[in-house]
Amino acid sequence: MPSALITGITGQDGLYLAELLTSKGYDVHAIIRGQNNPKLELVQRLLPDVRLHTGDLTDLSSLMRAMRDAKPDEVYNLGAVSFVAYSWENAQVTSDVTGLGVLNMLEAVRLYAGDDPSKVRYYQASSSEMFGKVQAVPQNESTLLWPRSPYGVAKVYGHYMTINYRESYGMHASSGILFNHESPRRGPEFVTRKVSRAVARIKLGLQESITMGNLDAKRDWGFAGDYVEAMWLMLQQDEAEDYVISTGETHSIRELLDAAFAHVGIEDWSDLVLQDPRFMRPAEVDLLIGDSAKAHEKLGWKPKVSFEELVAMMVENDLTEQKVLAGL
Structure with missing residues (x-):
């Protein structure tokens, strides 16, 4: 062993x-x-x-x-x-x-x-x-x-x-x-989990809005x-x-919000998302997208879960968790 x-x-x-x-x-x-x-x-x-x-x-x-x-x-x-x-x-x-x-x-x-x-x-x-x-x-x-x-x-x-x-x-x-x-196990301080949890709570009527920083930053x-x-x-x-x-795909924070809100049936989230300079980085990383050709070739590795599936997985997990916490 x-x-x-x-x-x-x-x-x-x-x-x-x-x-x-x-x-x-x-x-x-x-x-x-x-x-x-x-x-x-x-x-x-x-x-x-x-x-x-x-x-x-x-x-x-x-x-x-x-x-x-x-x-x-x-x-x-x-x-x-x-x-x-x-x-x-x-x-x-x-x-x-x-x-x-x-x-x-x-x-x-x-x-x-x-x-x-x-x-x-x-x-x-x-x-x-x-x-x-x-x-x-x-x-x-x-x-x-x-x-x-x-x-x-x-x-x-x-x-x-x-x-x-x-x-x-x-x-x-x-x-x-x-x-x-990311995953449903991501800490709530990270932007993806912050979004998935807030969207779940907004859908359940437990909070009114979410406050974000830079919505144009892009990540893989x-x-x-x-x-x-x-x-x-x-x-x-x-x-x-x-x-x-990496996945080789890049998505903005706006796209993350689009996918998360769409999963709970909310198409227009403009009135539900606020911005605050306190959440802006002193030096932003604007665009990250990886080339994993070496891993594909030498390791035979490729990602299985898509961006949309990942966001849906996280929002579903937070819907379940928030219902239990709120006694719904």
């Missing part, structure tokens, strides 16, 4: 990945931060077979203990301070966890592997936010990185550190440059459940490489 260790288990990617690996017969371990983590109960309920280890990406000794106890064949580093807007307010914390945390995890893997650097296969969760002020459309593995947020800068550091450990020590270390991927949105399969496929390759994972 192969063994895997996941950081960031409480996020949507960690939950979907743990389910995937469990279904494939893996002995799945995960690092969870803090003894009173508010999402601990969720993880234990959804993933009762996953063995949890207390640790923190900013604490190398805790990562080394987790490596020793889990004895993993594969490590998936998904842990990060991942809310972009938060990164401007807490740039140092974001840098420590999202950037230096990668170095700590890589070092823990290297020390555990000892004289056999490829003993453990390592996956690093890189991000399309690294492209920032995009220098080419669409973006692929060779596109110049120009991050536009502290989060993006921290992800670039982790991305290049992964490449450096691969080239310096011969580690089987791959990075997945994942474009935006896919389903998180599809994207974790690409992570696994990367670590099954003979050679470690970096891959862009």
Whole structure:
């Protein structure tokens, strides 16, 4: 039975990945931060077979203990301070966890592997936010990185550190440059879930409007459940490489609103959506769209869930959840 260790288990990617690996017969371990983590109960309920280890990406000794106890064949580093807007307010914390945390995890893997650097296969969760002020459309593995947020800068550091450990020590270390991927498990602070939940509440008469920032920003949105399969496929390759994972389609926030409101039978949402400068980014990333030709060719990976299906899935989930919460 192969063994895997996941950081960031409480996020949507960690939950979907743990389910995937469990279904494939893996002995799945995960690092969870803090003894009173508010999402601990969720993880234990959804993933009762996953063995949890207390640790923190900013604490190398805790990562080394987790490596020793889990004895993993594969490590998936998904842990990060991942809310972009938060990164401007807490740039140092974001840098420590999202950037230096990668170095700590890589070092823990290297020390555990000892004289056999490829003993453990390592996956690093890189991000399309690294492209920032995009220098080419669409973006692929060779596109110049120009991050536009502290989060993006921290992800670039982790991305290049992964490449450096691969080239310096011969580690089987791959990075997945994942474009935006969403699901019903997405946190409510992210724009897709903010929209799906608000639309559900508006439809149910529980709120009157939603307040947004820039409606013209465009993103390449896919389903998180599809994207974790690409992570696994990367670590099954003979050679470690970096891959862009995306749908190759771009949609604006306006189109997101169109799809979400249309799903509940509302065609004209103009009076239901307000805009507030507080929700505008200091430096906006206007257009992200990925070229996943390499992943298609080498991994045999393609997304299965369309943008419209993804939005419908999220709105349906929030309709059900809000009905229960409101006692409807």
